[in-house]
Each structure stands twice: as C-alpha cells, then as structure tokens.
Amino acid sequence: MIPASFEYKKATSVQEAISMLGSEDKILAGGHSLIPAMKLRLNMPTGLVDISKIESLKEIRDNEKSISIGAGVSHATIANNPEISKHMPMISEAASMIGDIQVRNVGTIGGSIAHADPSADWPGVLLASDATVVIANAEGSREVDIDQFFTGFFETALQDNEIITHVRIPKTAANANSCYVKFVQPASRFAIVGCAAAVEKVNGSVKSIRVAFNGVGDNAYRATGIENALKDQKLSAENIGSAASHATDGIDVMDDHFASENYRSHLASVFAKRALSRL
Amino acid sequence: MSYIGKSVKRIEDKRLVTGKGKYTDDIKIPGLTHAYILRSPYASANILGIDTSAAKSAEGVISVFVGTDIEGIRGVPTGWQVNFKNGDTMKEPAHPLLVTDAVRHVGDAVALVIAETKEQARDAADLIDVDYEVLEAAVDPAEAIKDGAPLVHEDAPNNICFDWELGNPVSEVDAALAKAHHITSLDFINQRLVPNAIEPRSAIGHYEEHNDHYTLYTSTQNPHLTRLLLCAFVLGIPEHKVRVVSFDVGGGFGSKIFHYTEEALVIWASRKINRPIKWTAERSESFLTDAHGRDHVTSAKMGFDKAGKMVALKVDTIANLGAYLSTFAPAVPTWLHGTLLQGLYTTPKIHIDLKAVFTHTNAVDAYRGAGRPEATYLLERLVDLAALEMNMDPAELRRINFIPAFNGVTEPGYQTQVALQYDSGNYHGVLDRALEKVGYKDFRKAQQESLAKGKLLGIGFSTYIEACGIAPSAVVGALGARAGLFESAQVRVQPTGKVSVYTGSHSHGQGHETTFVQVVADKLGIPMEDVDLVHGDSDAVAFGMGTYGSRSLAVGGSAIVKSVEKILEKGAKIAAHKLEASVDDLDYANGKWTVKGTDKSIAFGDVSLTAYVPHDYPQGLEPGLDFASFYDPTNFTYPFGAHIAIVEIDKETGKVTLQRFVAVDDVGNVINPMIVEGQIHGGVAQGIGQAMLEGAVYDESGQLINGSYMDYAMPRADDFPSFEVERTVTPCPHNPLGVKGAGEAGTIGSTPAVVNAVIDALWKAGFKVKDIKMPLTPERVWTAMNN
Amino acid sequence: MSNQITIKVNGKSYTREVEGRTLLASFLREDLSLTGTHIGCDTSGCGACTVLLDGKAVKSCTILAVQADGATVKTIEGMAENGNLHPLQASFKEKHGLQCGFCTPGMIMVASDFLASNPKPNEQEIRESLEGNFCRCTGYHNIVLAIKDAADTMSA
Incomplete structure (x- = not known):
C-alpha cells in the first residue's frame, strides 16, 4: 500500500520532462498502471517525472485527414469525443470499455501504450487503426508506425529518455467502419481476448482490412491471416467464419489461470467473428 | 406505538452516509505508533536466522520484534475441540503470534516492526533479512493425507487434525444403498473462498502504564470473546484490565469472528514500548491471513x-x-x-x-x-x-x-x-x-x-x-465448544424514561441499532427516538458472545426481551403503588399503565422518574429501573x-x-x-x-x-x-x-x-x-x- | 523529500508538506482527518476511496497527493450542505443502500459523477457505472435502487 520513497518532479513541458528524467526514474502520466505497481513495491523508481500537468499533451486535434490524440488525454475524454466517435468508432468503443469510471477519468492513452500490458485495450485497437505514435526525445521527435511499436511482453519501441507526445489516427474509410469487442477477465476486467477490426468495403467487397488482438499473445498483434483471407471477399458469415480460424496463426498464445491456450485461441476466433459480423 | 414488522429506516445510516462512521483505522490516539508485519513469502520453510539490525536502526523505528522475543506465549487458541472417532483428542498445534522455527503458510507472521509512521515501518521491514530453508509444501488436502506427504506439524501424522463421523451406522447406510433402485453419486469440491469484507482488519493496542490498563480497538464481530481469549488464553492479562472496543466494522461475514494474532501482538507490544500501536491490514495481507x-x-x-x-x-x-x-x-x-x-x-x-x-x-x-x-x-x-x-x-x-x-x-x-x-x-x-x-x-x-x-x-x-x-450452551459444550453460546443484554431506563440498551451482539452491517431499538420501543410502547443501542465496547456492555451464525436477534434479541419484561414487571409494581391499585388490575399499553376499566393511568416516564426519585415508593422495592439478562436458548x-x-x-x-x-x-x-x-x-x-x-x-x-x-x-x-x-x-x-x-x-x-x-x-x-x-x-x- | 501542496477540500483550502509518495487517500485521512474516505484495497479495485477531483470521480488511492496540488477535492464529508443530506445520501438511507457502510462513501461519490453525465440512467447503466466499486454486504440490489431514486429526485 505504501510505495517506496522517491523524488517527485513536476514537468511543465515535454522537453523539461525529458531533461528531468534520470536513469532509474519513471514517467507519471495517469499513474493507473504505475502507482498500483509501486504500492505493491513491484516497481520502485527513484524518481517520478509528472507529465500530467503538461497542457500540450492533453489536446485532441482534428487534422484534415487524421485525428491526433495527446498522450495525456484520458480514456473518458476520448470516449466522449464526437469526432473520434464519428471517424473511428472503435476508438470510442474501446475507451469506454477500459477499467471503470474512475480509471477512465484519470488513465491516459499514452500511459497505457507505453506500459504495453498485453491485455490492455489500446494496443490492439491502435494496431487496427493504423495509428502512428509520435515520440519526443532530446533531439526533437520521431514517429513510429504502430506496427513497429509493440515489440514484446510489456516491451515497446520507446527508448529511455523518450516520451510519447501523441497518437495520430488516420480518418480512413476503414476506421469509419470499425469496432472493438472484448471478453473480460472477471477480476481485473482486462481483456482475455480483445479484437479490433476496421474494414473498408467497396461494392460489398473488402477493399482494406485491419484486424488486431490484445490479450492473446505476449503483445498485441495484427491477425494478417484473417486480413488476407478476407481481402477482396464479401463479409459473408461463411467467409468470416473461415477467416476467423486464422486468428492466432503464428502466435504464441498465452496460457494462464484465467484461460488456457486452447480456450483463448478459440475465443480469439469467436471474437474475430463477432467483430467482423458487425462491420 | 407499533414498530415490530415495519421497514423502519436505519438509525445508523446518518453517520455512515456522511462519512462519520468510526472504523478502527479511523481512530487516532496521541503518541500513536504504526506497525507493519513482515510475512513469509513461502508456504513451508525453516527459519535459519533473522537479522533485524538494519531495520532496528532505520529512521523512525521504535522496535522490531521476532518470535523469540515473545517467550512463554503459546499463541492463539481454538475455541472448539473435536475428538477423533477413537476418542483421542484432536491435534492442536500452537499458533504463535510470530513464528520462531518455521513458517507454515504464505503470510505467516515473521516479524513485527513498529515505527513513528506507517511509511517508516513499511520501509524498515524491507531491511529485515530472513534466512529461509524452503521446504516442500502440502497444499491439496486430498494429497496431504497420503503417506509421505510433507507434514505441516510434526505431531500430526498424515496431516490429520481429527477424523469424525455422524449419523446411522455405516453398515445400515450401506445396506440401504445396496437395495436402492437408483443411486446418484457425485465427487466434487466445495472450493476455498476469501471472505473479503471491504474493510481490512485493523487493531490498535493501547497500554496505559498509569493505571495498568489496556485498550484494544479492533475490527471484530466479537469483542468480549476476543477479550476472553486474549486475556485468559494468550497473554495472561487480568480481564478487568482490558477493554475491547469495536465501533463500526466494515463487514465481517465470519472472518472477523476470530481472535487473530495481530490483536494480541499490538496489545503485547504496546506494553513493551509503552505507546499505542496501530496495525491495519493491506488488502494483500487480508487475502493471505483473514481466515478463508x-x-x-x-x-x-x-x-x-x-x-x-x-x-x-x-x-x-x-x-x-x-x-x-x-x-x-x-x-x-x-x-x-x-x-x-x-x-x-x-x-x-x-x-x-x-x-x-x-x-x-x-x-x-x-x-x-x-x-x-x-x-x-x-x-x-x-x-x-x-x-x-x-x-x-x-x-x-x-x-x-x-x-x-x-x-x-x-x-x-x-x-x-x-x-x-x-x-x-x-x-x-x-x-x-x-x-x-x-x-x-x-x-x-x-x-x-x-x-x-x-x-x-x-x-x-x-x-x-x-x-x-x-445453542444451548450445555449442548454445544458437549459438542466441544469451549465457551457458552448464550447472549447478554441490559436495558437501562434513565430517570427521564429514556432507554439505553446494551447488547452483547455486535452490529457490522446488520442494523441492530435499528431493529433492536424497534423491539424495545415496541414492547415499551415508547417512541424509537427515546431508545438507543450500545454495543461493541466491553466496558459498556457487561458480556457478550458476539454476532455470527445468524444469532443476534434470536439469541441477543431474546435477552433484550427478557430485560424488557423485567422492566415492565418492576415498573408495574411502581405504577400499582402510585395508582393505589393492585398489579393484577393494571394494563400496560402505549407507554402507560392503566387501571382496568378506569381512566386512571401513569406514564412510563413517570414510573421511571419514581424509580430514581423513590420518595413515594413501594416498600421493600429497590430503587432504579435497570435489568441485565442472559438468554440461553433451548x-x-x-x-x-x-x-x-x-x-x-x-x-x-x-x-x-x-x-x-x-x-x-x-x-x-x-x-x-x-x-x-x-x-x-x-x-x-x-x-x-x-x-x-x-x-x-x-x-x-x-x-x-x-x-x-x-x-x-x-x-x-x-x-x-x-x-x-x-x-x-x-x-x-x-x-x-x-x-x-x-x-x-x-x-x-x-x-x-x-x-x-x-x-x-x-x-x-x-x-x-x-x-x-x-x-x-x-x-x-x-x-x-x-x- | 517533501513537497508543499495546496488543495481545496470541501470548500476549504489546505497547505501542507507531503512526501512524494503520499497518496491522496492517505493525505485526506491522515493529514486532514477526513476519515470518511476509506481504503479497501491496494490494487485500485474496490473504489472505497473514491472522491471527486476537480469534479470527476477518481480513486484517491491511485493519485499522489502532490498531483492534486492546486486542485479541488470533494469527499463524502462535503456532500451534505447546510445540514441537509445530498439526494444520494438520502436515497441510500431511504432504500437501504448500505449495510456496514464501508463502501458507501465511494459508492456515493462515483454515483454523483455518473449522474452528472447521465441524469436519467436505466438499471443496467447504473450497474455498469459501479464497475469500479465493490460492496460485499448488499448484493448491490438496493444500491442500484438508491441511485435510481436519487436520479429521480435530482432530475425532478
């Protein structure tokens, strides 16, 4: 219940935050993954750099062809944003399913993807949305394609001394026709399986498609087997059913107290079907 | 006035919905220190050594105690004895307040750290170095009884505490099954549950040297029994020197019936350091140590x-x-x-x-x-x-x-x-x-x-x-209970006719402050506002067996009714005297005694006042209107x-x-x-x-x-x-x-x-x-x- | 490693020195003696510690007190005004929405945020709004009725 002692450092800008960040420090955004871990002393940083007061990280910007969501934007703010809901419904849907009211009020999208819990909702949804992660560092900033961002179990492309500033999501036809479904672990209500899908259809056929999972493997991933099976096809029940069987192709499926490997694989197919049937 | 059978809104709610409840962890005492208990991370291990030196010299630390510091204290007892089928006494190994030689489950208490703040106590616990020799554990009960399974206690072969049977002779049951037209059989597990009262357990021990008196504030369903066990069986402290207080308790569901080691520890250590000590479980400790x-x-x-x-x-x-x-x-x-x-x-x-x-x-x-x-x-x-x-x-x-x-x-x-x-x-x-x-x-x-x-x-x-x-006590005694299972109550009518009810039952969500008051107000025919319930304080309430087993109203409520009956019986004598009538000629209703067939009456409040100002009073009758009762059901x-x-x-x-x-x-x-x-x-x-x-x-x-x-x-x-x-x-x-x-x-x-x-x-x-x-x-x- | 913070709690401003690691829940309970905010777990699950931070329900066990520097906090002690119970408090009493009372402050605080954004919820929405709050006594049945009752009062 009581974290180990640390130095609290409040940053007023991203560059200041980067300059403050010591080698054993952690970045504090919403803190809803970090603080619980610190209370159990599973994580004992020597300092916390608080970026939650940096206003520039809290903006949602509607660009012409994309929407940028600041890393410090809370899940609740995302869930309630009408533009996001209109152009990329799976983003709103996922945001409204994270945690509970209190968690959504504080937890941030940047914090969540930096933490990269394999069962968290954002990684799968952002993969399906073809997002770009924008990262600041001492040299300036760089962009990472979401497909290259999640690199392993709680691992990302983020380097030490880097801070996510925002996530950019394109206003594509696919994202406008997207959804997120999940099967929850009954205690934490994190995903045992989360499936996000975005499909652009032309004349009833699939022109572009992205399907991604979280909760299933060591990190969120795109189910290219499903995508390939449905490309240029009609989204018939039969096509969806046979495509969904590729949900875990090539994936080392997790096996834990809450779901065996076999059951989780089965659920991945079921939830792929359920997601795609809605689009 | 009729209250019994009505959905009266709860009296206790006003303080609870406004954040004014008084749960144990809410209590502050001048000079309060804070305890943290270092617990075993292993299910079974021998303790080869404990080095507390770094913890003892850490900032703010007042004391660090380990099992060997508590010499002569066997630990907390059990309240029931069940014998083996062959009549042998069940195996009853000691449950020490802090372990000495070995740990026997994850969460077993290894060391008690006391510091000025809870942060300091927590930090110092990380500095204790325990040398464990980790052993194989017996976890599955069906496996634990097999030959060769690791033993939890050396003196309990095959890990059996006792065996037991009940019912008709097994030969008769087998014979009946042999003749059955259909047999349904089922092998199953009734799984282990964690009670999870939302308030974690908490205990404050406060020894006051000037009058050699102890107060234990604790989140218990059972303050008097806790006192009895603590005094007579664990620490050997005279019972009249100990007050156990349990104000608001955030749910129990059984898990707060029991006398826990932490209660004895904070009392024992409070005397050692001559300051009050608070311990409150973290949820992860509750999972490991609240009885499942x-x-x-x-x-x-x-x-x-x-x-x-x-x-x-x-x-x-x-x-x-x-x-x-x-x-x-x-x-x-x-x-x-x-x-x-x-x-x-x-x-x-x-x-x-x-x-x-x-x-x-x-x-x-x-x-x-x-x-x-x-x-x-x-x-x-x-x-x-x-x-x-x-x-x-x-x-x-x-x-x-x-x-x-x-x-x-x-x-x-x-x-x-x-x-x-x-x-x-x-x-x-x-x-x-x-x-x-x-x-x-x-x-x-x-x-x-x-x-x-x-x-x-x-x-x-x-x-x-x-x-x-x-209940009754005689029966449960024959079944191995080491305590009676009656309940006590006192109904004290104040001179003004207001009533204080003292119950040995304990309310931790059940609403006794309302229902028990309904019963008393109904029976006395007075407004509920004129009655208050007192519970959860061994100095205020004479004795009690606490609340569990859905017993409070059936046993505790019955004790209250007995006291109310005694009040009315004595009140009638006073009323008869004042009304110059015989007791048999009186009716009691709506808070007053009336001479049958007349309009001559005297109110409950007037009788109460007379009982305490006995100027014009029945000869030979004691003053006062205050009755204690013990109820032992049949x-x-x-x-x-x-x-x-x-x-x-x-x-x-x-x-x-x-x-x-x-x-x-x-x-x-x-x-x-x-x-x-x-x-x-x-x-x-x-x-x-x-x-x-x-x-x-x-x-x-x-x-x-x-x-x-x-x-x-x-x-x-x-x-x-x-x-x-x-x-x-x-x-x-x-x-x-x-x-x-x-x-x-x-x-x-x-x-x-x-x-x-x-x-x-x-x-x-x-x-x-x-x-x-x-x-x-x-x-x-x-x-x-x-x- | 002390930090000076100023927080307005239930309408009153407090300036205190706190350690970086001091949780808002501990700050309220220990430093300000506002013990109506309860702590029931260490994994941000139970919701007993819920307070309003700048009007939004948060779990005060998962916010550092320093993070609340400059903010406005409302706790259960600040809900009744001029001796009148807040409609939620009144409805919890009226509908027997509490037993032991330990989870109650958190329930009332989260419900006040929820009803602000959804003044006329149905039963299912109320149940879902309590996802972050555990009650072990009531089976939630009467809590749901109490929140509905308060919603009716507040939107009347």
Missing part, C-alpha cells in the same frame, strides 16, 4: 427407491483447515455441516465420515453460512442431478421427499438422523411459492423453444434448511427456503448469464422486512459469487496465485440481475420473538441453485455432465460442452 471459508473435497451417494423416495445418503469429506486452527475451525465441517445432511428430506439412513486436514495454507474457518452452505450444496446438487438421471421433475422429486409441515408447538419438532431436532417448518410452502413466482411451467416451455433456436437456458433449484443461533433455530436460478449459457464462449434469481425464504417472524431483505440480497450475492466467480487458488508450492482484486473475481453490480425475494412466515416456537435468523440464509441457499441451473441447461442440450467445478468459469462450461 469452505474448502471441502467430497464424495457422496444418495439412494432412491422406485418411486423416487430417498433411502440413504452416504458422505465422505476431507475438510481443509489450513496450517493452524482458527477459533471455530473444528466446528465448521463437523457440527455445522454433518448435522445438516438431513436437509428438508425424510431420508431414513444418513452417514458422514470426515477427515479434517492441515495444509500449508491460510487457516479456514467460518465464512457466511459456515458448514451449512457445504451441506446444502452437497444435498441440492445430488437432488437435481438425481432428477435428471431418473428423468423426474426436480421440484416433484423434492416434494415427495419433504418432511411434512410442523409448527413445533402443537406438532412436535422433527428429529433428524444427524443429531438435530428441527423447530418448525413448512417446506412445501416455500417451494410452491417460488415455483409460482418463477412461472415454472411457462419456463419449461420457453426452455424448449429457445433450445430450438440454439439458446441454452437452464433452471436450477435449491431447497435448504440451516441451523442458526447455535434449541437452534431452523430457517429454510427455496431458491431458483435461471441462466443462459453462451454456447460459443461458455459464459453463463444469470437471468433471474428467485428466493423465497422463511426466517420466522420479521422485525424489519427492509433489513431482512437486505440480508437476503447480500447473502444471495455471496452464494452466487461462489458459484460463478470466486475461489482461492494455491499453486503446488503454496502460493496464493489470486491474492488481489486483479485476480480474485469479486462479484460486481453488473454480474447480477435484480433479485426477486419473498418470504413465508413460520415462527420459531422457542424464542419470545419467534424469529429464526436471516444473515446466512441467502448464501446457504443460492450456490447450488445456480450450478444446478447450468447443469440443467447443459443436459437439456444433450451435454450430460454431472459436475462442473466451481466457480463456473466460461472456460469450464465451454470445456463441458466441447469434450
């Missing part, structure tokens, strides 16, 4: 004749007690479980054989229902399964086996094959009402129709009986009910959705229907929690792998439908209020109804599975359909 519930491994057989009449029941159970004997532990699988195996049925031959077993896990003791949910689960699963196997209607199968209605007054109580005599019952009544409420016939039709559409609907039944208000009380669950199963995922839950309970007379319904709701939720979500899981090494709210599935609001509850009333014939007890009924009845509903849905869809292990996780249900 259930944890039975059972094999059962029920025999039926051709017509479906039960002919015999044979049960073999292994009960896991954990590493140490908690306060009530030996009584739970025996006298609170084996004695309930008659259920509502006329089964003529019943036998249970039980082994109580030590394992390298946290202690198991009474958790809401305590033994009775296990008995009900066993019976009701067998009955529903038998109906499926024999292709009979489960409601009809129950009906033909029910004990016929009896009121216990003009008709005798029902003598069971397993020691108890039921007080009164109308078992057909609750089932009929529940069937009507659920719309049983329509449901069966809807079930068939939905099956045709690929939807799996199921209905499950549970008709239960329980025994609560355990029997348990036996609430009963019928619970019905309707579930839908998602065939693709195995996820079970509880669509409806109907509970018709009979808890005897009811003082406050609103509060009784609340008790049923909460109980039902806990029972459904066991069926669908909850279960403590230890791995092979003895680690509790789901010891947090991230991993242990607590029921949430959206896991439940709105509950449909109703009551029938069959008064208890042997206590003055005719009440039976409502605290545990919901939990006892509900669990098997849900599991039976899932099994029903599966059978109707062609999946003839006999059992799915609780909790019925989606994966387990899915596996049952895809084997």
Whole structure:
C-alpha cells in the first residue's frame, strides 16, 4: 500500500520532462498502471517525472485527414469525443470499455501504450487503426508506425529518455467502419481476448482490412491471416467464419489461470467473428 | 406505538452516509505508533536466522520484534475441540503470534516492526533479512493425507487434525444403498473462498502504564470473546484490565469472528514500548491471513427407491483447515455441516465420515453460512442431478421427499438422523411459492423453444434448511465448544424514561441499532427516538458472545426481551403503588399503565422518574429501573427456503448469464422486512459469487496465485440481475420473538441453485455432465460442452 | 523529500508538506482527518476511496497527493450542505443502500459523477457505472435502487 520513497518532479513541458528524467526514474502520466505497481513495491523508481500537468499533451486535434490524440488525454475524454466517435468508432468503443469510471477519468492513452500490458485495450485497437505514435526525445521527435511499436511482453519501441507526445489516427474509410469487442477477465476486467477490426468495403467487397488482438499473445498483434483471407471477399458469415480460424496463426498464445491456450485461441476466433459480423 | 414488522429506516445510516462512521483505522490516539508485519513469502520453510539490525536502526523505528522475543506465549487458541472417532483428542498445534522455527503458510507472521509512521515501518521491514530453508509444501488436502506427504506439524501424522463421523451406522447406510433402485453419486469440491469484507482488519493496542490498563480497538464481530481469549488464553492479562472496543466494522461475514494474532501482538507490544500501536491490514495481507471459508473435497451417494423416495445418503469429506486452527475451525465441517445432511428430506439412513486436514495454507474457518452452505450444496446438487438421471421433475422429486409441515408447538419438532431436532417448518410452502413466482411451467416451455433456436437456458433449484443461533450452551459444550453460546443484554431506563440498551451482539452491517431499538420501543410502547443501542465496547456492555451464525436477534434479541419484561414487571409494581391499585388490575399499553376499566393511568416516564426519585415508593422495592439478562436458548433455530436460478449459457464462449434469481425464504417472524431483505440480497450475492466467480487458488508450492482484486473475481453490480425475494412466515416456537435468523440464509441457499441451473441447461442440450467445478468459469462450461 | 501542496477540500483550502509518495487517500485521512474516505484495497479495485477531483470521480488511492496540488477535492464529508443530506445520501438511507457502510462513501461519490453525465440512467447503466466499486454486504440490489431514486429526485 505504501510505495517506496522517491523524488517527485513536476514537468511543465515535454522537453523539461525529458531533461528531468534520470536513469532509474519513471514517467507519471495517469499513474493507473504505475502507482498500483509501486504500492505493491513491484516497481520502485527513484524518481517520478509528472507529465500530467503538461497542457500540450492533453489536446485532441482534428487534422484534415487524421485525428491526433495527446498522450495525456484520458480514456473518458476520448470516449466522449464526437469526432473520434464519428471517424473511428472503435476508438470510442474501446475507451469506454477500459477499467471503470474512475480509471477512465484519470488513465491516459499514452500511459497505457507505453506500459504495453498485453491485455490492455489500446494496443490492439491502435494496431487496427493504423495509428502512428509520435515520440519526443532530446533531439526533437520521431514517429513510429504502430506496427513497429509493440515489440514484446510489456516491451515497446520507446527508448529511455523518450516520451510519447501523441497518437495520430488516420480518418480512413476503414476506421469509419470499425469496432472493438472484448471478453473480460472477471477480476481485473482486462481483456482475455480483445479484437479490433476496421474494414473498408467497396461494392460489398473488402477493399482494406485491419484486424488486431490484445490479450492473446505476449503483445498485441495484427491477425494478417484473417486480413488476407478476407481481402477482396464479401463479409459473408461463411467467409468470416473461415477467416476467423486464422486468428492466432503464428502466435504464441498465452496460457494462464484465467484461460488456457486452447480456450483463448478459440475465443480469439469467436471474437474475430463477432467483430467482423458487425462491420 | 407499533414498530415490530415495519421497514423502519436505519438509525445508523446518518453517520455512515456522511462519512462519520468510526472504523478502527479511523481512530487516532496521541503518541500513536504504526506497525507493519513482515510475512513469509513461502508456504513451508525453516527459519535459519533473522537479522533485524538494519531495520532496528532505520529512521523512525521504535522496535522490531521476532518470535523469540515473545517467550512463554503459546499463541492463539481454538475455541472448539473435536475428538477423533477413537476418542483421542484432536491435534492442536500452537499458533504463535510470530513464528520462531518455521513458517507454515504464505503470510505467516515473521516479524513485527513498529515505527513513528506507517511509511517508516513499511520501509524498515524491507531491511529485515530472513534466512529461509524452503521446504516442500502440502497444499491439496486430498494429497496431504497420503503417506509421505510433507507434514505441516510434526505431531500430526498424515496431516490429520481429527477424523469424525455422524449419523446411522455405516453398515445400515450401506445396506440401504445396496437395495436402492437408483443411486446418484457425485465427487466434487466445495472450493476455498476469501471472505473479503471491504474493510481490512485493523487493531490498535493501547497500554496505559498509569493505571495498568489496556485498550484494544479492533475490527471484530466479537469483542468480549476476543477479550476472553486474549486475556485468559494468550497473554495472561487480568480481564478487568482490558477493554475491547469495536465501533463500526466494515463487514465481517465470519472472518472477523476470530481472535487473530495481530490483536494480541499490538496489545503485547504496546506494553513493551509503552505507546499505542496501530496495525491495519493491506488488502494483500487480508487475502493471505483473514481466515478463508469452505474448502471441502467430497464424495457422496444418495439412494432412491422406485418411486423416487430417498433411502440413504452416504458422505465422505476431507475438510481443509489450513496450517493452524482458527477459533471455530473444528466446528465448521463437523457440527455445522454433518448435522445438516438431513436437509428438508425424510431420508431414513444418513452417514458422514470426515477427515479434517492441515495444509500449508491460510487457516479456514467460518465464512457466511459456515458448514451449512457445504451441506446444502452437497444435498441440492445430488437432488437435481438425481432428477435428471431418473428423468423426474426436480421440484416433484423434492416434494415427495419433504418432511411434512410442523409448527413445533402443537406438532412436535422433527428429529433428524444427524443429531438435530428441527423447530418448525413448512417446506412445501416455500417451494410452491417460488415455483409460482418463477412461472415454472411457462419456463419449461420457453426452455424448449429457445433450445430450438440454439439458446441454452437452464433452471436450477435449491431447497435448504440451516441451523442458526447455535445453542444451548450445555449442548454445544458437549459438542466441544469451549465457551457458552448464550447472549447478554441490559436495558437501562434513565430517570427521564429514556432507554439505553446494551447488547452483547455486535452490529457490522446488520442494523441492530435499528431493529433492536424497534423491539424495545415496541414492547415499551415508547417512541424509537427515546431508545438507543450500545454495543461493541466491553466496558459498556457487561458480556457478550458476539454476532455470527445468524444469532443476534434470536439469541441477543431474546435477552433484550427478557430485560424488557423485567422492566415492565418492576415498573408495574411502581405504577400499582402510585395508582393505589393492585398489579393484577393494571394494563400496560402505549407507554402507560392503566387501571382496568378506569381512566386512571401513569406514564412510563413517570414510573421511571419514581424509580430514581423513590420518595413515594413501594416498600421493600429497590430503587432504579435497570435489568441485565442472559438468554440461553433451548434449541437452534431452523430457517429454510427455496431458491431458483435461471441462466443462459453462451454456447460459443461458455459464459453463463444469470437471468433471474428467485428466493423465497422463511426466517420466522420479521422485525424489519427492509433489513431482512437486505440480508437476503447480500447473502444471495455471496452464494452466487461462489458459484460463478470466486475461489482461492494455491499453486503446488503454496502460493496464493489470486491474492488481489486483479485476480480474485469479486462479484460486481453488473454480474447480477435484480433479485426477486419473498418470504413465508413460520415462527420459531422457542424464542419470545419467534424469529429464526436471516444473515446466512441467502448464501446457504443460492450456490447450488445456480450450478444446478447450468447443469440443467447443459443436459437439456444433450451435454450430460454431472459436475462442473466451481466457480463456473466460461472456460469450464465451454470445456463441458466441447469434450 | 517533501513537497508543499495546496488543495481545496470541501470548500476549504489546505497547505501542507507531503512526501512524494503520499497518496491522496492517505493525505485526506491522515493529514486532514477526513476519515470518511476509506481504503479497501491496494490494487485500485474496490473504489472505497473514491472522491471527486476537480469534479470527476477518481480513486484517491491511485493519485499522489502532490498531483492534486492546486486542485479541488470533494469527499463524502462535503456532500451534505447546510445540514441537509445530498439526494444520494438520502436515497441510500431511504432504500437501504448500505449495510456496514464501508463502501458507501465511494459508492456515493462515483454515483454523483455518473449522474452528472447521465441524469436519467436505466438499471443496467447504473450497474455498469459501479464497475469500479465493490460492496460485499448488499448484493448491490438496493444500491442500484438508491441511485435510481436519487436520479429521480435530482432530475425532478
């Protein structure tokens, strides 16, 4: 219940935050993954750099062809944003399913993807949305394609001394026709399986498609087997059913107290079907 | 003025909804220090050495104690003794306040750190170096009794604490089974549960040298018994030197009945450092150290004749007690479980054989229902399964086996094959009402129709009986209780006619401050505003046995009624004197004594004043109006009910959705229907929690792998439908209020109804599975359909 | 490693020195003696510690006190005004929405945020709004009724 002692450092800008960040420090955004871990002393940083007061990280910007969501934007703010809901419904849907009211009020999208819990909702949804992660560092900033961002179990492309500033999501036809479904672990209500899908259809056929999972493997991933099976096809029940069987192709499926490997694989197919049937 | 039977809003709520409750951790005392307990990370290990030097010199640290510092203190005792079948005394190993040579479960207390702040105490604990020699652990109770299994205690061979049996001779039961037309058998586990009162346990020890007096503030259901055990059995402190206070307590469900080591530790250490000490559990400590519930491994057989009449029941159970004997532990699988195996049925031959077993896990003791949910689960699963196997209607199968209605007054109580005599019952009544409420016939039709559409609907039944208000003392003494099970009360009328009621029962959510006041105000015919209840303070209340086993109103309430009767009897003498009439000529109603057939009367308040200003007073009568009573019941009380669950199963995922839950309970007379319904709701939720979500899981090494709210599935609001509850009333014939007890009924009845509903849905869809292990996780249900 | 913070709690401003690791829940309970905010777990699960931070329900066990520097906090002690219970408090009493009372402050605080954004919720929405709050006593049945009752009062 009581974290180990640390130095609290409040940053007023991203560059200041980067300059403050010591080698054993952690970045504090919403803190809803970090603080619980610190209370159990599973994580004992020597300092916390608080970026939650940096206003520039809290903006949602509607660009012409994309929407940028600041890393410090809370899940609740995302869930309630009408533009996001209109152009990329799976983003709103996922945001409204994270945690509970209190968690959504504080937890941030940047914090969540930096933490990269394999069962968290954002990684799968952002993969399906073809997002770009924008990262600041001492040299300036760089962009990472979401497909290259999640690199392993709680691992990302983020380097030490880097801070996510925002996530950019394109206003594509696919994202406008997207959804997120999940099967929850009954205690934490994190995903045992989360499936996000975005499909652009032309004349009833699939022109572009992205399907991604979280909760299933060591990190969120795109189910290219499903995508390939449905490309240029009609989204018939039969096509969806046979495509969904590729949900875990090539994936080392997790096996834990809450779901065996076999059951989780089965659920991945079921939830792929359920997601795609809605689009 | 009539209050009994009315849904009076609760008096205690005003402080609780405004944040003014006073829970133990809320208490601050000048000079308060803070304790942190370093606990074992291993289930079984020898302690080769403990180095506390760095911790002792850490900032703010006042003292660090280890087991060897507490010489001569054996530890906390158990309150029940159950002997082996052959008469040998049960194995009763010491439960030390801090371990010395070895740890026996994850969470066993190794060192006590006391510092100026809780942060400093916590930090210093990280500096203690314990040299453990890690050993193999005995975790699974069925494995623990096998030869060669690791031993929890050297002096308990095969880890057996005791073996025990009850009922008809086993040869008679076997003979009846041999002749049975059909036998339904079931091997199953009643899984271990974590009580999870939302307030973590907390204790403050405060020794005051100037008057050599101790105060223990603690989150207990049982302040007086805690004092008795603490003083007489653990620390050897004179009882009159100790006050135990338990103001508001944030839920108990059994887990706060017991006297815990931490209570003794803070008292002992407070004297050592001559300052008050507060310890409050972190939730992860609660998971590891609040006594758990259930944890039975059972094999059962029920025999039926051709017509479906039960002919015999044979049960073999292994009960896991954990590493140490908690306060009530030996009584739970025996006298609170084996004695309930008659259920509502006329089964003529019943036998249970039980082994109580030590394992390298946290202690198991009474958790809401305590033994009775296990008995009900066993019976009701067998009955529903038998109906499926024999292709009979489960409601009809129950009906033909029910004990016929009896009121216990003009008709005798029902003598069971397993020691108890039921007080009164109308078992057909609750089932009929529940069937009507659920719309049983329509449901069966809807079930068939939905099956045709690929939807799996199921209905499950549970008709239960329980025994609560355990008593009388002489009987429980013969069964091994080391304490009496009466209750005490004092009703003190103040000179102005205002009334203070002191009860030995303890309210931690049950609403005694309202219901007990309703009873007193009703009986005295005065406004409720004129009556207050005092509880949870051993200096204010003469004695008490606390609240558990749904006993408060039946036993504690009866003690109050006895005192009220004494008040009225003495008051009548004073009134008769003042009215110049004879006592026999007086009526008492609406707060005044009236001379029959006249308008001459005297009010309760005037009589009260006279009692304390006895200028014009009956000769030979003592002044004052203040009576204490002890009530020792003549029997348990036996609430009963019928619970019905309707579930839908998602065939693709195995996820079970509880669509409806109907509970018709009979808890005897009811003082406050609103509060009784609340008790049923909460109980039902806990029972459904066991069926669908909850279960403590230890791995092979003895680690509790789901010891947090991230991993242990607590029921949430959206896991439940709105509950449909109703009551029938069959008064208890042997206590003055005719009440039976409502605290545990919901939990006892509900669990098997849900599991039976899932099994029903599966059978109707062609999946003839006999059992799915609780909790019925989606994966387990899915596996049952895809084997 | 002390930090000076100023927080307005229930309308009153407090300036205190706190350690970086001090949780808002501990700050309220220990430093300000506002013990109506309860701590029931260590994994941000139970919701007993819920307070309003700048009007939004948060779990005060998962916010550092320093993070609340400059903010406005409302706790259960600040809900009643001029001796009148807040409609939620009144409805919890009226509908028997509490038993032991330990989870109650958190329930009331989260419900006040929920009803602000959804003044006329149905039963299912109320149940879902309590996802972050555990009650072990009531089976949630009467809590749901109490929140509905308060919603009716507040939107009347």
